[in-house]
Amino acid sequence: MVIKAPPTTLTIHEIYQRIISDNDLFIVDVRNQEDFATWHIETAQDIDMVNVPYFDFLEDETGSVEQVKTEKEVVVVCAKEGSSAFVADILHQHGFQANYLAGGIKEWGNHYVFRTVQETDNWQIYQVDRAARGCLSYVLISNGEAVIIDPLRHTDKYLDFLQQKGATLTYLLDTHAHADHISGAPDLAAATGAPYYLHPYDGIHPFDILPPKISYKMLADGDEFTVGDLKIRAIHAPGHTLGQVAFLVTAASGEQFFFSGDTIFLDSFGRPDLGGQGEKWAPIVYDTLFNIIKEAVSDEALLLPGHYAKASEANLNGLFAQTMKQMWQSNGALQYTERDEFISFVLSNLPTMPEQYIEIKRVNAGLVEPDEEAMSELELGKNICALSDAYDKK
């Protein structure tokens, strides 16, 4: 028998790259079943993966090892690192080439992937994917100036990227006050001095009805921002929140990009009830989708949404994007286009509202300031901003 090298750590970056390029890893997630169900490593391609809790290895080593049916190199994943090192040792003793994820599953939660949407000599657009959560944000660069749309909490990822591109942050734009994740915009504004724009309706916490304690500049329908060869126009598109805004970007070449925030997604749309007013806001969602957005955004514009539900929504380049025309044809949640039918469909398909979403909105309004541990606790698991979760269960 060939003796395999003893277990060592692999970073989440190394693991992710290996899966998307060669898919030559087998993942053994040793967390308990509940935590595994909440979230685990996921990519657009199918991953070879089993969930066998580490306490199963303690109680029944032989039976547990038998569940690792692979010739591939194994990566063990757990909450922090201890149990995965422990199980990797067991697997190594059984003849496997086994390593483990450095830092545990939270490193997956903090993993950001920057993908090129389009790069020309004069302007560039990048999609930033926080894959564990299905959250997308965007960096637009032209003439050495940069705009970030919906920046996420780990601000150093954006600052490093901008430095690497030699661009100066000019505007920070949030499409709305987020409920599923903590915005990175206030911290980026403090770090760089760039102005942070948000629609004032979303400055106010929808449950607490208290004035926000963050400072931001008020965004209004029709506001325009110019960065080099890119023109950005704000479109007030309420329903998911009252202050929800989408951005239509037109390049000097005439190409258009629609940054939809949580209005419309590739295969769903933003739920109307995260402000506690689903019945009142569902009709507004209808008007926004079928009147405002349909009127304002051409079929040729490339839709760049704020979320995805499944990694398999990515196109062949790994991007979460498609033309508006494709979206109108294939969006599985838009089966009802008649107003009353649409509204009753929405209201009978609302996913549960995660309890922590109210608190995340407080963080984003500056009403509370949790520490790092509390923030990552709030952000556990996938976003549930779309209607599609309930829709998929049907």
Added chain:
Amino acid sequence: MSEQTYEISTTLDVTGLMCPMPLVKARKAIMDLEVGQVIEVLATDKGSIKDFQGWAKVAKNVELLAQNEKEGGDTTIYAHVVKRTK
């Protein structure tokens, strides 16, 4: 978990230890108990709550009687009460 009164025979302190150690040590300590005796395992790792629940389901010789939260200064202590059944 069934509502029942119990008498604790031993207390095992695994505060400060991260998984898998609380469970590894608890399993060892249980083997020193008589069948029917109860051990209380004091842990600070929050993940131990679900892990003890999952473990009690697969282990054939234990029953998880209770899980209590106690304030221990700055940190919360999770007390897992486990009975040896076999």
